[in-house]
Amino acid sequence: MPPMKKEEATMSEPKTKYDRQLRIWGELGQAALEEASICLLHCGPTGSEALKNLVLGGVGSFTVVDGSKVELGDLGNNFMVDERSVGQSKAKSVCAFLQELNDSVKATFIEENPDTLITTNASFFSQFTLVIATQLVEDSMVKLDRICREANVMLVFARSYGLSGFLRVSEHTVIDSKPDHFLDDLRLNNPWPELKSFVETIDLNVSDPVAHKHIPYVVILVKMADEWAQDLVKSKMISMDEDNYKEAIEAAFKVFAPRGISSEIQQICNDTCAELSSNSSDFWVMVAALKEFISNEGDGEAPLEGSIPDMTSSTEHYINLQKIYQAKAEADFLVMEKRVKNILKKIGRDPSSISKPAIKSFCKNVRKLKVCRYRMVEDEFSNPSVTEIQKCLADEDYSGAMGFYVLLRAVDRFAANYNKFPGQFDGGMDEDISRLKTTALSLLTDLVCNGSVLPDDLINEMCRFGASELHVVAAFIGGITSQEVIKLVTKQFVPMLGTYIFNGIDHKSQLLTL
Amino acid sequence: MADLEAPQSKTRDLDKLLLRAGNLVGPDFYPGAELRDDIRDYVRILVVGAGGLGCELLKDLALSGFRNLDVIDMDRIEVTNLNRQFLFRQILLLEDVGKPKAEVAAKRVMERVSGVEIVPHFSRIEDKELDFYNDFNIIALGLDSIEARRYINGVACGFLEYDEDDTPRRETIKPMVDGGTEGFKGHARVIVPGVTPCFECTIWLFPPQVKFPLCTLAETPRNAAHCIEYAHLIKWHEVHGGKSFDPDEPEHMKWVYDEAIKRAELFGIPGVTYSLTQGVVKNIIPAIASTNAIISAACALETLKIVSGCSKTLANYLTYNGGEGLHTKVTEFVRDQDCLVCGPGILIELDTSITLQKFIDMLEEHPKLLLSKASVKHGKDSLYMQAPPVLEEMHRPNLSKPLYDLMGRVQKDTVHVFGTGLKNEEKHSSLTKLRVVFKGADGVTDMDTAIGA
Numbered sequence: 001m002p003p004m005k006k007e008e009a010t011m012s013e014p015k016t017k018y019d020r021q022l023r024i025w026g027e028l029g030q031a032a033l034e035e036a037s038i039c040l041l042h043c044g045p046t047g048s049e050a051l052k053n054l055v056l057g058g059v060g061s062f063t064v065v066d067g068s069k070v071e072l073g074d075l076g077n078n079f080m081v082d083e084r085s086v087g088q089s090k091a092k093s094v095c096a097f098l099q100e101l102n103d104s105v106k107a108t109f110i111e112e113n114p115d116t117l118i119t120t121n122a123s124f125f126s127q128f129t130l131v132i133a134t135q136l137v138e139d140s141m142v143k144l145d146r147i148c149r150e151a152n153v154m155l156v157f158a159r160s161y162g163l164s165g166f167l168r169v170s171e172h173t174v175i176d177s178k179p180d181h182f183l184d185d186l187r188l189n190n191p192w193p194e195l196k197s198f199v200e201t202i203d204l205n206v207s208d209p210v211a212h213k214h215i216p217y218v219v220i221l222v223k224m225a226d227e228w229a230q231d232l233v234k235s236k237m238i239s240m241d242e243d244n245y246k247e248a249i250e251a252a253f254k255v256f257a258p259r260g261i262s263s264e265i266q267q268i269c270n271d272t273c274a275e276l277s278s279n280s281s282d283f284w285v286m287v288a289a290l291k292e293f294i295s296n297e298g299d300g301e302a303p304l305e306g307s308i309p310d311m312t313s314s315t316e317h318y319i320n321l322q323k324i325y326q327a328k329a330e331a332d333f334l335v336m337e338k339r340v341k342n343i344l345k346k347i348g349r350d351p352s353s354i355s356k357p358a359i360k361s362f363c364k365n366v367r368k369l370k371v372c373r374y375r376m377v378e379d380e381f382s383n384p385s386v387t388e389i390q391k392c393l394a395d396e397d398y399s400g401a402m403g404f405y406v407l408l409r410a411v412d413r414f415a416a417n418y419n420k421f422p423g424q425f426d427g428g429m430d431e432d433i434s435r436l437k438t439t440a441l442s443l444l445t446d447l448v449c450n451g452s453v454l455p456d457d458l459i460n461e462m463c464r465f466g467a468s469e470l471h472v473v474a475a476f477i478g479g480i481t482s483q484e485v486i487k488l489v490t491k492q493f494v495p496m497l498g499t500y501i502f503n504g505i506d507h508k509s510q511l512l513t514l
Numbered sequence: 515m516a517d518l519e520a521p522q523s524k525t526r527d528l529d530k531l532l533l534r535a536g537n538l539v540g541p542d543f544y545p546g547a548e549l550r551d552d553i554r555d556y557v558r559i560l561v562v563g564a565g566g567l568g569c570e571l572l573k574d575l576a577l578s579g580f581r582n583l584d585v586i587d588m589d590r591i592e593v594t595n596l597n598r599q600f601l602f603r604q605i606l607l608l609e610d611v612g613k614p615k616a617e618v619a620a621k622r623v624m625e626r627v628s629g630v631e632i633v634p635h636f637s638r639i640e641d642k643e644l645d646f647y648n649d650f651n652i653i654a655l656g657l658d659s660i661e662a663r664r665y666i667n668g669v670a671c672g673f674l675e676y677d678e679d680d681t682p683r684r685e686t687i688k689p690m691v692d693g694g695t696e697g698f699k700g701h702a703r704v705i706v707p708g709v710t711p712c713f714e715c716t717i718w719l720f721p722p723q724v725k726f727p728l729c730t731l732a733e734t735p736r737n738a739a740h741c742i743e744y745a746h747l748i749k750w751h752e753v754h755g756g757k758s759f760d761p762d763e764p765e766h767m768k769w770v771y772d773e774a775i776k777r778a779e780l781f782g783i784p785g786v787t788y789s790l791t792q793g794v795v796k797n798i799i800p801a802i803a804s805t806n807a808i809i810s811a812a813c814a815l816e817t818l819k820i821v822s823g824c825s826k827t828l829a830n831y832l833t834y835n836g837g838e839g840l841h842t843k844v845t846e847f848v849r850d851q852d853c854l855v856c857g858p859g860i861l862i863e864l865d866t867s868i869t870l871q872k873f874i875d876m877l878e879e880h881p882k883l884l885l886s887k888a889s890v891k892h893g894k895d896s897l898y899m900q901a902p903p904v905l906e907e908m909h910r911p912n913l914s915k916p917l918y919d920l921m922g923r924v925q926k927d928t929v930h931v932f933g934t935g936l937k938n939e940e941k942h943s944s945l946t947k948l949r950v951v952f953k954g955a956d957g958v959t960d961m962d963t964a965i966g967a
Contacts, residue, residue, distance in 0.1 A: 016593045016594060017593055017594065017596045017597055017604070018597050019594045019597075019789070019798075020594055020597055020598070020798070020799075020800055020801040020802070021597050021598075021800065021801070021802045022789075023789075023793060023798065023800040024697050024698070024800045024802065045577075049807060052600060052803070052807075053802075053803040053804040053807055056596075056597055056598055056600055056803040057597060057802065057803060057804075058597075071522060071526075072521075072522045072523070072524055072526070073522050073523060073524065073525075073526025073527065075524050075627075075628075076523070076524045076525040076526055076527060076528060076577065077526075077527045077528070077577055078577075079573050079577060079626060079627070082625075082626050082627075082628070083628055100603065100605060101600055101603075102605075103605045103606070162530065162531070163531075163825060167840075177838070178837065178838075179838055214734060310736055310737055311736075312730075312734075313734065313736065314734055315734050315735060315736060315781050315782075315783075318734075318736045319736075319781075319782050319783070423530070423534075429534075456537075457537040457538050458538070460536065460537050461536060461537065461538050464530060464531070464534050464535075464536045465530060465531075466530045466534075468526075468527035468528075468530040468531070469527055470527050470528065470531065470578075471527075471574060471577035471578060472574050472577075472578055472811045472814045472815040472818065473811070473815065475570070475573075475574055475807055475808075475810070475811035475814075476807075476808055476811035476812060476815070478807065479804045479805070479806075479807035479808035479811060480804070480808055480836065480840060482803070482804040482807070483698065483802075483804040483805070483808070483836045483840075484836075484840070486802075486804065487836075493698065493836075493837050493838065494837070494838045494839050495839070496839045496840035497839060500840055504815060504825070505538055505825050505826050506826055506828065506829070506844065507812070507828050507832050507842065507844050508844055509842045511839065511840060511841070
C-alpha cells in the first residue's frame with residue numbers, strides 16, 4: 001500500500017520565525033499581513049510601539065510621518081531614539097530602529113507634520129491598507145476620518161495622555177471571527193438524508209458490550225430525538241384521529257435545539273448593503289448568495305460547517321460520520337459557489353473574482369459572521385448618546401473611563417483656546433485646573449448633558465498629566481492598537497466595537513458605545 | 515510659552531507624575547525630585563524571565579525611571595522567539611540565536627537607554643540563594659509555567675513575617691507583579707504577600723491541562739492529536755525502553771512524527787503534520803508581540819505605582835482578552851486566611867519543656883485543629899511520621915524529646931502538621947501551617963492562649 005504523502009519534516013527557514021503566530025492566524029492571515037502597507041502618523045512612543053509589534057509580526061511595509069526632531073525628553077519615553085539621534089528627525093530615527101527588527105519589512109519615513117498632510121494632501125492616504133493615527137487632536141481626527149472613509153482605507157485612532165488613553169477603529173466586516181465558545185453545527189434535530197441513513201445502519205441495542213459503548217453520541221441523539229418525540233407525545237394521545245397530536249409528533253423536534261439561522265445572521269442578510277451594486281464588496285456579494293441559499297437549497301439553514309467535535313466512538317463509526325458531515329459541507333459549498341458566480345455576473349463583475357478559498361472560508365464561518373459598524377467620528381463627537389454618557393458618569397465602574405473620554409475632548413478645546421494643554425508647563429496649575437473645569441462643563445452642555453458632573457479629582461489629574469506621553473501607557477495603547485490592526489488586516493477574530501478608554505489609575509478601562 | 519530657561523529633563527514625561535502632587539494617589543506619595551532620584555538611584559527590580567514578557571518588561575522599566583535592574587533566565591535564544599522577543603536579532607551580522615537570553619536582553623537595553631544598569635543571570639531560579647531575592651524592592655514575573663510562579667511565590671512569601679496580632683510586618687513584605695499571556699489573552703496581577711492573595715491562594719484559577727484518556731490513545735484514536743500522543747507517550751517507551759524523550763532533540767521529534775503518520779494511516783485519520791506534532795508534544799502556546807507588550811506594560815505601570823505611590827494600584831487581578839473585541843476586567847480577589855504559603859499559620863504557644871508526644875496530643879484537643887494522628891515537619895526535617903512503619907520506627911525516639919530542642923532551640927518558627935482533621939463533623943486529611951512560639955526561652959510572658967504543661 002503506497003504511503004500517505006508526507007509533509008516536509010521541517011519548516012522552511014523564514015517561516016520558522018513566525019511559527020508561534022502562524023498557530024493563531026495561519027498562512028492566510030500571515031499572507032494578508034505581509035501584503036499590508038501601514039501609515040503611521042506621529043512616532044512618539046504610542047505610534048512607535050504599535051508599529052514595533054506589527055513589524056515583528058512581518059507587516060509588508062510602513063511609512064512613518066512625523067515632522068518633529070528628537071528632544072532630550074524623548075530619550076525618557078521612546079525606546080526607538082537614543083542619544084545620537086537628539087536633534088535629528090524623529091521619523092528617521094524610529095524608522096531605522098524598526099528596520100533593524102525585521103529586514104523583510106519595507107520601511108520609509110516622511111518628515112512632515114501629519115496635521116499639514118491631512119489638511120493639504122488628502123490623496124496621500126489612498127495608497128495604504130491602513131492608517132494608524134496617534135496623538136491627533138479632535139479636529140484632525142474628524143478630517144482624517146472623512147478622508148479615509150472616502151478612500152476606503154482602514155483607520156485606527158490611538159492616543160496616550162498621562163494615565164489615560166483612547167482607541168477607536170473604523171468600520172469593518174468579519175468573516176473568520178474565531179469565537180472562543182461556539183456550538184457545533186450538528187443538526188441533530190434536523191438530519192439530512194445521508195446522515196439519517198447512516199444512523200439507521202447502527203443498532204443501539206447491539207449485544208456486544210464493546211460495540212455498544214463505542215457508538216458515537218451523534219448517532220445516539222439522532223435516534224433518541226426521534227424516539228422521544230414519538231413516545232412522549234404518543235403517550236398523551238387519546239384517540240388516533242387527533243390531528244393536533246399527529247402534528248405535535250411531527251413537530252416535536254423543534255423543541256430540542258434552535259434550527260435555522262441566528263437573529264444576528266438574519267440581520268446581516270437583511271442589511272441594506274446586501275442590496276448589491278457593482279461596487280459592493282466581496283463580503284456583501286457572498287451575503288447575497290447566502291440569502292438565496294437559505295431560501296432555496298438550505299431550506300431555512302445555512303451551509304453546513306462540516307466539522308464534528310471529538311466523541312467516544314469506534315474509529316470506524318467516527319470516520320464514517322466525519323465523512324458524512326464533510327460531504328454535506330462540500331455539497332453546500334458547491335451550491336454557494338455557483339450562486340456567487342451568478343451574482344457576480346449579474347452585477348457586471350468577473351465571475352471568478354472571488355476565490356474558492358474565500359467562498360469556502362465564508363461557508364465555514366457563516367454562523368459567526370459579524371458586521372461592525374462605526375459612526376463617523378464627526379457624528380459621535382457632535383451627537384454622542386447622552387443617556388450613555390449620563391449613565392456611565394453615574395456608575396462606579398464606568399465613571400473613570402467616561403470622565404477621561406470627556407476630558408480628552410475638553411483638553412483639545414482648551415488647547416485650541418489657550419495654545420497649550422492644561423498643566424503642560426509647570427506654574428499656573430490652579431488657573432489651568434479651573435479653566436479645564438469650565439471647558440469641560442461647557443462641553444457637556446454642548447452635548448446636552450447638563451446636570452452631569454465630572455469629579456474634581458479627575459479634572460485635577462488631567463491637569464497633572466500635562467499632556468505627557470508615558471512609555472508604559474504608550475506601550476499598552478500601542479499594544480492594543482497593533483492587535484486591532486492585525487485583526488483588521490487578517491480579517492480574523494473580531495475587532496473592538498466602540499471607543500476604548502484606557503484608565504491607568506485603577507485599570508477600569510471601558511469600551512464605550514456612543 | 516515654553517520654559518526656555520530650564521534645561522529639558524530627560525524624564526520630561528515621568529516628571530509630571532512623580533514631581534507633582536495629586537489626589538488620586540497612593541497613601542505614601544511624596545512628590546518631588548527626590549522621589550524620582552531615589553527611584554533611579556536606590557530601587558532595585560528583578561525581572562524573572564527574559565522572553566516575550568521579560569524583554570518588554572526590561573524596556574518598560576528602564577523607561578519608567580528605574581536604573582537598577584536584574585534579569586534572570588536559564589534559556590538560550592531560539593528562532594521561534596524572534597516574532598516577539600524584540601531584543602534578539604537575526605539580521606546581517608547579528609546572530610543572537612543560541613546565546614543566553616538574559617545576557618543579550620540586558621546588553622541591548624543598556625545600549626539604548628543610557629544610565630540603566632542591568633545585571634543578567636543566566637541560571638535557573640532555583641539555583642539562586644534565597645538572600646538574592648531579598649535584595650530587590652519588587653519582583654516582576656514574566657514566566658510561562660505554573661511551577662516557576664509557585665516557586666518564586668514561595669520564596670517571596672517566605673520572607674513575610676507576622677507580628678503577634680497577625681498583622682504582616684511591613685518591612686518583610688516583598689511585592690510581586692505577575693504577567694501571563696496566551697495568544698490574544700493575558701493577565702496582570704499584583705501580589706502583596708499578607709495583603710492580597712498570593713499565587714497559592716488562587717491556584718484554583720488555573721484549569722487542569724487537557725489529557726487524553728489512555729483507551730482513546732491505545733484503542734480508538736479519532737484525530738491527529740490522538741495519533742501523535744500515542745507515538746509520544748506509548749510507542750516511544752515500547753521501542754526506546756528507558757531512554758527519555760527530549761522534545762528539543764530534532765531526531766526524537768521526527769521519530770514521533772513518523773510514528774504518528776503510520777498510526778494515522780492505519781486508522782485513516784487525516785491531519786498529522788510536523789507543525790501539529792511539535793505543538794501537541796511540546797504543548798506550544800501560540801504567542802504574539804502585541805499581547806506580551808500589553809501585559810508587560812500593565813505590570814511595569816503597577817511596579818512604578820507600588821514603588822512611588824504616584825497613583826492608585828491595581829486591585830488586584832486584571833484579565834485581558836483581545837480575540838473577541840477588546841475586554842479588560844479587574845477582579846479583586848481575596849486572600850485565603852489559611853493559605854499555607856502566605857498565611858501566618860495558627861499561633862501555638864508552648865513551654866520549652868513540652869515533648870513532641872505531648873505536642874501531638876495537644877493538636878487533637880486544640881479547638882481550631884482537632885487533628886488526630888499528626889505527623890510533624892519542621893522546614894525540611896520530618897520530626898515524626900505516623901506512616902509508613904519503617905519511618906515511624908525511625909522517628910519514634912523523637913517523641914520523648916522536647917520540641918524546643920528538636921526545633922533547634924529557636925524562640926519561634928513555623929511547623930507543618932499533617933493528620934486527620936475534623937471539619938463540619940467530617941473527617942478529612944489536612945496539612946496545616948502552625949506558628950510555634952516558645953515562652954520561657956527569652957522571658958516571653960504567659961498569655962491566655964498559651965497551652966502550657
